[in-house]
Amino acid sequence: MSRKITYHSVRASLGIPLIVILLLSSCKKEAPAPSPYQPTPYQIEIPFGFPTNLNIPADNPMTVEGIELGRYLFYDGRISGRTHPDSLMSCGTCHLQANAFECGIDHPTYTGGFPYGITGKPTPHVMLPMINLIWNHTGYLWNGAVLNIEDLVWMGVVAEHEMNSDTNRAKEVIQQIPGYPELFQKAFGSETVTMKNIGRAIAQFIRTFISANSKFDRYLHGEVQLSPSEISGFILFTTEEGADCFHCHGGYGNPLFTTHLFYNNGKDSLFTGPYEDPRDRYHVTGDPMDYGAYKATTLRNIAVTGPYMHDGRFATLDEVIEFYSHHLVWSPYINPLMHHITNGGVQLTPSEKADLKAFIATLHDEEFLTNPAFGPPEKFPDEK
Amino acid sequence: MTQRLLLIIVLFCFGCKKETPPDEQSQQKIILSFDFRVDGEKLQTDTMIYINEAGNHYLVNEIQFFISDVTLHHTDGSTYLIQEWKDIHYIDSDLPETQTWNVFDNIPAGSYQSISFTFGINEEKNQSLMFLNPPESFMFWPQYLGGGYHYMKLNGKWLDENQQISPFNFHLGIGQIYYSYPDSITGFVQNYFQITLPNSSFTMEKNQTKEILLIMNIENWFRSPNTYDHDKWGGNIMQKQDAMRLACENGQDVFTTVVKK
Numbered sequence: 001m002s003r004k005i006t007y008h009s010v011r012a013s014l015g016i017p018l019i020v021i022l023l024l025s026s027c028k029k030e031a032p033a034p035s036p037y038q039p040t041p042y043q044i045e046i047p048f049g050f051p052t053n054l055n056i057p058a059d060n061p062m063t064v065e066g067i068e069l070g071r072y073l074f075y076d077g078r079i080s081g082r083t084h085p086d087s088l089m090s091c092g093t094c095h096l097q098a099n100a101f102e103c104g105i106d107h108p109t110y111t112g113g114f115p116y117g118i119t120g121k122p123t124p125h126v127m128l129p130m131i132n133l134i135w136n137h138t139g140y141l142w143n144g145a146v147l148n149i150e151d152l153v154w155m156g157v158v159a160e161h162e163m164n165s166d167t168n169r170a171k172e173v174i175q176q177i178p179g180y181p182e183l184f185q186k187a188f189g190s191e192t193v194t195m196k197n198i199g200r201a202i203a204q205f206i207r208t209f210i211s212a213n214s215k216f217d218r219y220l221h222g223e224v225q226l227s228p229s230e231i232s233g234f235i236l237f238t239t240e241e242g243a244d245c246f247h248c249h250g251g252y253g254n255p256l257f258t259t260h261l262f263y264n265n266g267k268d269s270l271f272t273g274p275y276e277d278p279r280d281r282y283h284v285t286g287d288p289m290d291y292g293a294y295k296a297t298t299l300r301n302i303a304v305t306g307p308y309m310h311d312g313r314f315a316t317l318d319e320v321i322e323f324y325s326h327h328l329v330w331s332p333y334i335n336p337l338m339h340h341i342t343n344g345g346v347q348l349t350p351s352e353k354a355d356l357k358a359f360i361a362t363l364h365d366e367e368f369l370t371n372p373a374f375g376p377p378e379k380f381p382d383e384k
Numbered sequence: 385m386t387q388r389l390l391l392i393i394v395l396f397c398f399g400c401k402k403e404t405p406p407d408e409q410s411q412q413k414i415i416l417s418f419d420f421r422v423d424g425e426k427l428q429t430d431t432m433i434y435i436n437e438a439g440n441h442y443l444v445n446e447i448q449f450f451i452s453d454v455t456l457h458h459t460d461g462s463t464y465l466i467q468e469w470k471d472i473h474y475i476d477s478d479l480p481e482t483q484t485w486n487v488f489d490n491i492p493a494g495s496y497q498s499i500s501f502t503f504g505i506n507e508e509k510n511q512s513l514m515f516l517n518p519p520e521s522f523m524f525w526p527q528y529l530g531g532g533y534h535y536m537k538l539n540g541k542w543l544d545e546n547q548q549i550s551p552f553n554f555h556l557g558i559g560q561i562y563y564s565y566p567d568s569i570t571g572f573v574q575n576y577f578q579i580t581l582p583n584s585s586f587t588m589e590k591n592q593t594k595e596i597l598l599i600m601n602i603e604n605w606f607r608s609p610n611t612y613d614h615d616k617w618g619g620n621i622m623q624k625q626d627a628m629r630l631a632c633e634n635g636q637d638v639f640t641t642v643v644k645k
Contacts, residue, residue: 253524
């Protein structure tokens, strides 16, 4: 198998930078001369049971000013390098907070949850949620091809199936908007707008999207009880003789409800030749075991992120549960954790399916979907 | 966490000092490295080239496991328990950095008769949520089934009795006793076990670094004293204590040792 993946700081963990800082400061006698730009460090609070290793690149520390700027840019359609009201597109055009930052199956424009770019070109796959991405160390997108959120920003600007713009236009337009240069100065120490700093700011904003207040989280903290049906669903979710979801989608010991790893979960039998998807995991690793493998997404807020699977083949969670229960398809590439393939699925009864669905619903986090800090700003910098 | 804090404080204190602490004049280190073999040859993953004792044709995709309580047995009868704050070590066939363990401890010089360790994690240490970070956290063993962590995940496929290539998840951890299977658990079974490595005696000279290779001979999981037949036990065994018991008995002689240098 090719899980050849670097967990950036498996060994180092958060303690190391802290040690270095302490070491440095412990020997110094006086404070350094005050620098003209002093952004305010932003502290991530690690929720109960969550990993302590965060994926924050060393050259893009989180700051209050960076996040504020990132929020404007995320929602500002002029980042597409255009100013005509009809031709604007922002990250927020597709990534809607109310749908855990997917467009959602009920999107007014992107019928059925299938988005397309400014030119009308459909995106190659359906959307992914932006939930707890600060804990993803193993690559973004369905196939993990991109290692940094920073890089996804300029890719979104230039992609034909997204904004179809170019980075020069984007940064020139932003540079001209009153208010932005000051915000870049505060966040990055220079009024000059660069694509690199646009990427940094938006990435910082996205890293604040933390979901840790679902009913299941409150159950873990001992604040609420789960109903008998939800408990049965939880047991099904985390047992091999039950629905057997936990090895890939987490549970008590992995509250992200994803491993952020890539598996072939038995949807199809053919993956090569005419059936080849140039954007599956195989096309990142070159390992034949990765044909038809995609990221096992988080099941947090899954009810609002349809349609399901990378190609959006299932419209409802019921269809997904039906699939895992009875319609698995064998291929040489199927991940070994899908050992129920021999019986075509985990064979849940109707009441077990209802329980499993009830448990999955406890991963719904309303606070995440409505937290104003993640939503669009009231005014853009030039509207003040 | 407390241990990490301690470490930070210790470093903090030494931060400005020039001289080394007095008791660290000689440095003896151990490096444990890990390798996987089948029938004496280096493991080749993802290809159906192996046949086990029961006659099952099989392949191996990946192996992940924990060892802990690594203990050095001195010839004078005393023992030395490796105390690195992270004394439970995770090994993953896909992650080369996990296959070399630079043990933190300064090992007393002397001559040692053998090395022993716990396969998996003992009852006292096997606490849920003690590993918050991947890849270790992905080893969690569900609360309902006893909690803590998988001792091992050995994932592969075999050619089953219907000539179908079927996945097997040879997963070991805490077992359960059922009143009525697969519901109503009435008790748990701690399946972790001690292994004393064969041919693991060595002499540690002053200022030496000793490299010791631990080889997991995968075919032995299925061989002796019990012939383990995938056709009998099927693809999953986390809730089949009878299968896990056989596996753990077989685990006794799975490791061989090479003391290098």
